[in-house]
Amino acid sequence: MGMIFVGLLIGIAILFVLTMVPNRLRKPLIVLVTFLSGCFYAVEFFYPTHAVVANKQDLIKKYGVPTQTAPDFAAEAQKAGKALDPEAVKKLQELSPEDAQLALKAALEVTTPEKPFGPDAAEKLVTQENFLTPKFKDVSDWALVLQAFAIGLGIYSLMSVHLRNIAMKRSGWGNSATLITAIFLMAFAHIGKEYSSKGGWLETLDNLLYNGLMKNLDATMFSIIAFYIVSAAYRAFRVRSVEATILLVAAALVMLGNVPIGQALTNWLPNGKTDVLGNLRLENIGQWILKKASNPATMAIDFGLAVGALATSLRLWLSLERGSYFEEEL
């Protein structure tokens, strides 16, 4: 606990130091932070990797800390009375001595007379990583934690709007009061039930709010799309232009191919695996449009999006972006 307090003081001190950074250094500092944080994922992805044993921490827990000497695969296997495939052993020998020991123990455990240890099994024991990979989970956890701290901003924003509604008795202030009460009740019940006894009143409250209200609200809002899809289809699918017509025809074919009532229109066509005419059945036409004709179009769109995202990332990462926001005096 003491160290936590010291850490907090250090953090506050750093914040204080930051407030004294002179104006001309502020922008370079932001550029540096952006670049370095981007470097983590970029370097982790591009840096050459080496083979290590998968789930090392679990294996250490199971078999104890290994020594530094490389194990003798053949001898160990003989001792255990089990056969290891030479190809597979070759794969495991690429590992560092420590990792190889753990891998060998794991290999001998999974090997049974019916299930010999082959290259596929060896592949499962080995994974590729570089010096940053072990930090990967930490960094994404920290990013999650940092973002979680921002929830206060959101809730503050939501509450301030609605508290003002209540204070000024604007029309609909009752709804604002409902909203704020709901925030508190839900947060209280959902956190509280983690800490209270099973079957307590907090759990009942959480059950009412979550299962009784929230889940139903979710399901209802999701299902309301069915209504909107009908009105959108009715309005949009008109033979107005070539494009609109194509849209309509493709949608109609897929729709009809999806339900028995539509499929019935072409049920008279043969349906054998080798019947050429069977391809003209509505369900097959629908699937063809969906899988073959749409696929290249969406793929081409995706390629463009990938390049666009890459270019935007590079501009932001390397602080190449210009414009008022990025050129503002700080």
Add this chain to the structure above:
Amino acid sequence: MNILNNLDRRMLYLLLAIVIAIPLLAPAVTKPLPKPAITGFTQSYYDTIEKVAADPGAKNKIVIVSCNFAAGTLAENLSQCEATVRHLMMRKLKFAVFGFSDPQGRELGQQVVDKLAKEYDYQYGRDYVNWGYRPAGAAVALLKTAVNDLPGAMGKDIKGMAISQVACMQGIKGVNDVSLICEFAASATLPVWIQFYQRAGKSPIPTLYGPTSVMATEAVNYVESGQLQGMLIGLKGASEYELLLQKEGFASSASASLSLSHLLIVVLIVLGNIGMFVERKQRAAAEGGR
């Protein structure tokens, strides 16, 4: 005539609600609608239950009906569950309702059973049991215990009675007394059964799967590798299954709702286009006459 070009959207919403509700309220209306073709997935699903029922040893075993869904995917999963429970009841198999993904699952499962129990003279305790809901986080540990000590792992049923005391659970010790697993899922809960229970006993337990249509694509691999003996693909699969059972229930009426709603949209599109053409003609005539 211009009315066709500009129908009030509330009218459309009402029509949709009616078209969907009618088959659910009055299933008889849907009789003349075309029936779906039966796929291999559904056929093998049906055959598996028949095979289990034909096995004389199955009388002393239990079927697990695993309801891992909530109201959100009710149309797809509940219809699969209902058809399956009906088949089990037709063949007089003992079963247990269970769920670990959502507390609503076991309630929805119970609803299905309540609906069908009278018809097939099924009684709680004697012919089936509801183990209730266990949190997902504990599912793996629970199933691992249930390999050797099923009543002990499950503890009490939804009525608060120790499971070892329930009549239909007499003689059910562990994994070797389970004749079939039927999993109805709205999320990736199947691997828990596959990894920790299906092959934990003397011989692999036949496993059947009812996923939502979106999830079915991924599950095809399991069928091909023989880890699943059959699968119902969403609502469509459930309605095919009811055809095989020759007993049309929720799935058939829901599937009819689906068909009718698609038909409604097609009709509306056609009407809208007719309205548009008529209006164009009228306008052209008006301009021509000027």
Add this chain to the structure above:
Amino acid sequence: MTDGMLKTIVVLLGVLTTLGIYSVLYKENKIFRFFEHLYLGLAGGYAIAANWNDVLKTNWWEPMVNDGKWWLVLLLPAGSLFYFIYSKKNGWMARLIFGLFIGLAAGQQFQGCAGDYWPKIQTAATKTLWVDPAKINQEYPVAAYATVLNNWLFMAILTAVMVYFFFSFEQKSTGAINKVSKFGRYAMMIAFGAMFGNTIMARMALLIGRIYFLIHAPEAMSSSGP
């Protein structure tokens, strides 16, 4: 409260919320407004709870307090940088944490790009464009030709759609490029139409579920009695 009563209330609440939300289909009204605000409130409370239960407690508080990772406390002042946006004098400091996250997002893009699109490029770049006589299935020879035909179509659509998205040169209305890009636009419309048509089924299934729930709510309430 007994379990049966609780279940009855849960079902009843479900019916009320469902009807309340659907009322917006007729027109925006007081009932919808009430449920909308209730929903936003519950979601806000849930966000707070989920943030604590799933993120802060497991990834921060417990490792910090129980596992001796005291330095995790440094994340708190770092996270507080978000709030400097409201400071007149030190508002710039918020941009430090924005920069951190912008950098992280940008750095991930390399892997994102490769992970998402690499397999797609592979699929596209390994299409066979000619019938290999050895691979013709004698029972159904059409299949091999159909595959190659589909592949040609694939290449044509892919090229056309990509050409449609070239921005750096003029597409004159009479030129060949314009014709290609127009074909690309039509191909996209086929894809969009198909996606629209295919989604209808999934959405209708959701509505069927809701209406079934409403129809059977009375049974659900009564059957759950003790």
Add this chain to the structure above:
Amino acid sequence: MNHATWPALILLLTMSIVIVVTVVSAQQGKQYFIRRIPGLSAIDEAVGRAVEMGRGILLSTGLSDGIDIITLQALAICANVASSAARYGTRVQMPVYNSAMLPIAEDTISNAYNQAGRGDAYSPDDVRYLSNQQFAYAAGVAGMIQREKFAATFLFGTFFAESLIMAENANMVGAIQVAGTPSTTQVPFFIAACDYVIIGDEYYAATAYLTRQPTLMGSIVAQDRVKIGILAMVVIGALCTTFVNPNLFKKLLADQSYPIGELLQNPKEEGK
């Protein structure tokens, strides 16, 4: 792919270098051209309509799971809209989905007001957090649209199923709608319900098109060059697979690295 294979490394680095070099050359004064993009011209038109009608504008940056590139780009487009709206004294409102995104959005939009010379008109209520639950957000936005009767709505960013809820409600109140999203599955619904839809990487071209800033113009031209490269690679790959060696491109573009020597070998027969 967890780590770059060597072909991926080469390809991504080449792409990156092309982009950075072009962008820097544009910053140093080289002139680039981009053609007219109809969907993007509509953005100014929609702002104009809103000004005429005297009602507000809704901006949404969609659903973002944290801070990501797509949402940052959406924010950049929205800043342009906000800035021209501010110039004409029209109010914009932006409900935000993610609380970590909120301060960035506030900073950007208030800056856009400043840029238009109307910093005084910015109110903190205009950019506000709504919800980070998909359908709660949709319900909130639908309610806002119905009550405020916006003259124009701009939906940019990542969208899922809720896209249609928002677009149909805006359609009901007669708003002119411009939508753009990289979520290709939602484009059909925007096409059905909106007046103008920005498809595919027009989304990333939008800021360049609206601001004509050299940096962004250079970036668009660079993206074109890279796309031509990808297209060429796909065509060459397919020709090579068909007529020269069926394995070369399969292995070059595989998820794992193959040593150069093994590229042309046949893969081991399966089942052995």
